Amino acid sequence: MNTRALPLYATIAIFLVAYLICWIQFPAMLSTRVIGNLLTDNAYLGIVAVGMTVVIISGGIDLSVGSVIAFSGVFISVVLRDTSLHPLVVFPLLLAVTTLFGAAMGGLIHGLGMPPFIVTLAGMFLARGAAYMLTIDSVPIDHEFYDTLRRLYWLMPGKGRLTLLGIVMLLSVVVGMILAHRTRFGTSVFALGGGAHTARLMGVAVGRTTVLIYAFSGFMAGLAGIVFSIYTASGYPLATVGVELNAIAAVVIGGTLLTGGSGWVVGTLIGVLTMGLIQTYIVFDGSLSSWWTKIAIGALLLMFILLQKGLLALGRQQFAGTAQT
Amino acid sequence: MLLSIRGLTKSFPGTRALDGVSFDLRAGEIHALLGENGAGKSTLIKCLTGVYERDAGEILLDGRPVAPQSTHDAQTLGIGTVYQEVNLLPNLSVAENLTFGRQPSRAGLVQTRKMRAQAEEMLSGYGLDHVNVAQSLGAYSVAVQQIVAIARAVALSGKVLILDEPTASLDSAETEMLFSVVRDLRERGLGIIFVSHFLDQVFSLTDRLTVLRNGQHIVTAETAEVSRLDLIHHMLGHELEEAEHRRHATKTAQQSVLTFDGTGRRGKIAPFDLTVSRGEVIGMAGLLGSGRTETADMLFGRTPPDSGKAHDDDGPVSLRNPREAIAAGFGYAPEDRKTDGIIGELSVRENIALALQARRGWWRPLPRAEQRELAERYIERLDIRTSGAEKPVGELSGGNQQKVVLARWLAMNPRFLILDEPTRGIDVGAHAEILRLIGEVVESGMSILLISSELDELVAASDRIIVVRDREHVAELVGEDIETDAIVRAIAASDAPAAAPAAEVAR
Numbered sequence: 048m049n050t051r052a053l054p055l056y057a058t059i060a061i062f063l064v065a066y067l068i069c070w071i072q073f074p075a076m077l078s079t080r081v082i083g084n085l086l087t088d089n090a091y092l093g094i095v096a097v098g099m100t101v102v103i104i105s106g107g108i109d110l111s112v113g114s115v116i117a118f119s120g121v122f123i124s125v126v127l128r129d130t131s132l133h134p135l136v137v138f139p140l141l142l143a144v145t146t147l148f149g150a151a152m153g154g155l156i157h158g159l160g161m162p163p164f165i166v167t168l169a170g171m172f173l174a175r176g177a178a179y180m181l182t183i184d185s186v187p188i189d190h191e192f193y194d195t196l197r198r199l200y201w202l203m204p205g206k207g208r209l210t211l212l213g214i215v216m217l218l219s220v221v222v223g224m225i226l227a228h229r230t231r232f233g234t235s236v237f238a239l240g241g242g243a244h245t246a247r248l249m250g251v252a253v254g255r256t257t258v259l260i261y262a263f264s265g266f267m268a269g270l271a272g273i274v275f276s277i278y279t280a281s282g283y284p285l286a287t288v289g290v291e292l293n294a295i296a297a298v299v300i301g302g303t304l305l306t307g308g309s310g311w312v313v314g315t316l317i318g319v320l321t322m323g324l325i326q327t328y329i330v331f332d333g334s335l336s337s338w339w340t341k342i343a344i345g346a347l348l349l350m351f352i353l354l355q356k357g358l359l360a361l362g363r364q365q366f367a368g369t370a371q372t
Numbered sequence: 373m374l375l376s377i378r379g380l381t382k383s384f385p386g387t388r389a390l391d392g393v394s395f396d397l398r399a400g401e402i403h404a405l406l407g408e409n410g411a412g413k414s415t416l417i418k419c420l421t422g423v424y425e426r427d428a429g430e431i432l433l434d435g436r437p438v439a440p441q442s443t444h445d446a447q448t449l450g451i452g453t454v455y456q457e458v459n460l461l462p463n464l465s466v467a468e469n470l471t472f473g474r475q476p477s478r479a480g481l482v483q484t485r486k487m488r489a490q491a492e493e494m495l496s497g498y499g500l501d502h503v504n505v506a507q508s509l510g511a512y513s514v515a516v517q518q519i520v521a522i523a524r525a526v527a528l529s530g531k532v533l534i535l536d537e538p539t540a541s542l543d544s545a546e547t548e549m550l551f552s553v554v555r556d557l558r559e560r561g562l563g564i565i566f567v568s569h570f571l572d573q574v575f576s577l578t579d580r581l582t583v584l585r586n587g588q589h590i591v592t593a594e595t596a597e598v599s600r601l602d603l604i605h606h607m608l609g610h611e612l613e614e615a616e617h618r619r620h621a622t623k624t625a626q627q628s629v630l631t632f633d634g635t636g637r638r639g640k641i642a643p644f645d646l647t648v649s650r651g652e653v654i655g656m657a658g659l660l661g662s663g664r665t666e667t668a669d670m671l672f673g674r675t676p677p678d679s680g681k682a683h684d685d686d687g688p689v690s691l692r693n694p695r696e697a698i699a700a701g702f703g704y705a706p707e708d709r710k711t712d713g714i715i716g717e718l719s720v721r722e723n724i725a726l727a728l729q730a731r732r733g734w735w736r737p738l739p740r741a742e743q744r745e746l747a748e749r750y751i752e753r754l755d756i757r758t759s760g761a762e763k764p765v766g767e768l769s770g771g772n773q774q775k776v777v778l779a780r781w782l783a784m785n786p787r788f789l790i791l792d793e794p795t796r797g798i799d800v801g802a803h804a805e806i807l808r809l810i811g812e813v814v815e816s817g818m819s820i821l822l823i824s825s826e827l828d829e830l831v832a833a834s835d836r837i838i839v840v841r842d843r844e845h846v847a848e849l850v851g852e853d854i855e856t857d858a859i860v861r862a863i864a865a866s867d868a869p870a871a872a873p874a875a876e877v878a879r
């Protein structure tokens with residue numbers, strides 16, 4: 048067996064076991080309705096988490112994404128309120144802004160040799176501040192196109208609704224998977240995560256790759272912002288505080304190494320779903336406070352990190368036993 | 373002229389690594405680049421391939437000036453390089469490492485199956501049939517990684533192939549195979565730059581050689597017209613003081629300090645008995661992968677033994693992990709010093725004091741003055757080329773980094789020190805100095821287990837020699853028997869003579 052994929056298998060196994068436990072207690076949880084809602088409710092998180100996965104695989108981190116989502120919502124709602132532009136014009140405009148914003152952060156990280164943590168932390172404050180500059184209130188979005196988008200769904204067997212938002216999220220995951228695992232760019236991302244010095248000696252265009260990585264994350268954050276604005280039908284500068292941390296948690300639960308160099312985009316999807324599952328369980332139970340979600344996610348994270356360490360050690364040993372070279 | 377370098381100059385803070393060096397490479401020649409540790413060989417290569425920005429000088433490729441800004445540029449120009457520090461990524465698969473930057477792709481998507489087929493194709497001819505190209509590179513031994521790096525560089529080199537100490541972790545069969553590949557490339561008209569401290573390899577492989585000393589060009593000549601002594605003289609700037617052969621003491625009445633009874637580990641090394649006497653050098657000979665490093669790892673508790681026991685005068689000694697081994701007065705400078713040895717950001721002084729400090733415990737820091745004194749002593753003794761004891765080790769040349777690791781273990785003054793290939797990558801001058809130092813420390817009572825592929829070195833330094841073959845201790849040579857022919861015979865003697873070289877290649 049290929050030892051590289053062990054953490055991914057663990058992620059999938061844990062998700063299935065968790066689902067099984069939920070199902071035994073609440074058989075209703077295994078329905079397309081629950082699954083449809085799971086996808087819709089977590090669509091924006093899944094989308095940013097795909098961007099975050101790529102960043103983390105490269106050995107970086109992007110703390111700005113939560114603020115960028117809030118900025119996106121505010122930007123869209125304010126532009127729609129104050130101008131007569133159609134959302135289909137506003138969306139590309141916004142995506143251009145967030146992508147450039149990400150690219151600029153990538154450029155600073157490479158050009159000044161600054162740690163991504165610092166640069167994106169500054170980006171986080173900057174984006175949040177920009178959102179405040181546009182408005183300090185919650186601005187409702189009242190556009191008929193938005194109503195249309197919200198009503199778009201595909202009725203799955205069993206009456207579950209696969210909404211447009213859920214579909215966009217799944218598509219993002221597919222795109223992320225292809226980008227990370229099937230392109231030369233993706234290999235460069237993994238190479239950077241394996242060691243920037245070595246990557247440079249191997250001929251990775253470090254600067255270009257870094258800029259592209261953060262541009263991609265910025266794009267995904269913008270897309271998540273659009274999805275979030277459809278989901279809530281409003282823009283609010285105080286929204287999605289701390290979402291970057293949820294995204295990081297989903298990435299790690301998904302089997303990606305926080306230190307970079309190894310990971311799976313599809314694992315991140317499962318990480319997001321696992322976190323959503325816990326939330327759903329708490330809703331079904333009814334007696335539990337929603338804070339239990341945080342505690343459960345904390346415990347899960349810890350468990351995952353331990354599990355990954357254990358599995359990796361085991362895999363290495365087995366490999367050493369069979370294929371000693 | 374395929375490649376001309378004119379007046380290349382490069383300074384680092386506190387050091388002038390290259391001082392107006394000129395160098396020519398013809399198409400269809402293998403050109404050795406030689407010099408002491410810290411002479412500037414690797415720096416020359418890095419300036420040439422765009423890793424470092426040069427301060428002055430020009431580089432002409434096919435008569436046209438070039439200025440690569442990165443390894444990537446150099447690759448595009450047809451210059452493939454194996455850097456001294458193995459430059460591959462353990463977290464990528466073997467296939468990705470081999471094809472990196474040129475993965476076959478259609479419509480932007482990498483064609484995995486085709487990529488793997490290409491990778492297998494690239495590896496054919498290097499005897500690595502057992503390697504699964506889809507597996508992470510990090511799962512394989514350093515030797516395999518080295519060969520993969522070479523295969524990659526060969527495939528990238530349209531015009532020039534640069535090999536910076538490529539044979540440092542290869543055994544003789546692998547080295548031979550590499551040489552036949554390189555000769556083949558010479559036939560095809562490539563220019564090859566070959567850096568090595570193994571002078572035998574230089575004489576058997578190369579057409580011309582260039583010697584650097586202290587960042588300056590000393591001489592360029594046809595290899596065939598230079599004698600070994602002259603070459604050493606060019607490199608060192610003075611004659612080599614040969615380490616005198618040790619006495620091969622057969623002092624039977626020696627006081628034994630450590631005894632291992634039936635120590636072994638299934639799948640690693642068959643149980644063996646070993647008695648270590650005070651002030652003795654035990655040599656260990658054998659092919660790469662025969663069980664030498666496994667023995668060392670086990671004696672130091674890195675892969676603890678599953679049978680047998682060890683004891684000294686005071687009773688049993690427990691060796692379940694390196695910590696216990698260090699507590700029992702053991703020291704171990706492992707073969708793979710690049711990954712196990714140094715901490716690049718720490719200074720020379722801190723790296724040397726590390727093991728000593730670890731043994732004292734962190735709550736009893738070694739006084740700084742003492743550390744300094746220690747560092748100065750070893751910098752002097754091992755001729756570590758550094759601008760000072762406070763220089764980060766990562767900025768030293770490869771060979772000098774190795775000397776720092778050796779210094780660390782010698783400074784700890786263990787009663788039993790295991791040295792696995794202590795002279796790999798170290799220049800001829802320092803080589804003799806290290807052997808002399810070994811002679812000195814055993815005088816003061818330390819016992820040493822010396823693992824080496826260089827038989828001359830073993831013969832010169834050891835009191836007795838253990839020969840390992842197929843994961844078993846098969847012979848012990850003492851006194852008059854210690855000479856290279858006897859060792860070779862003991863290594864080669866095998867139930868199935870034909871199988872031995874094959875097994876070696878497969879590793």
Ligand SMILES: Nc1ncnc2c1ncn2[C@@H]1O[C@H](COP(=O)(O)OP(=O)(O)OP(=O)(O)O)[C@@H](O)[C@H]1O
Nearest residue numbers: 384389409410411412413414415767768769770771
């Ligand atoms: N990144 C760096 N920063 C500062 N000094 C450096 C750096 N790289 C090399 N040097 C210095 O330049 C000099 C030449 O080093 P170089 O690595 O070229 O030696 P070398 O000939 O390759 O030696 P070796 O045989 O040990 O590999 C050394 O004195 C070294 O300390």
Ligand SMILES: [Mg+2]
Nearest residue numbers: 414456769770
């Ligand atoms: Mg070097």
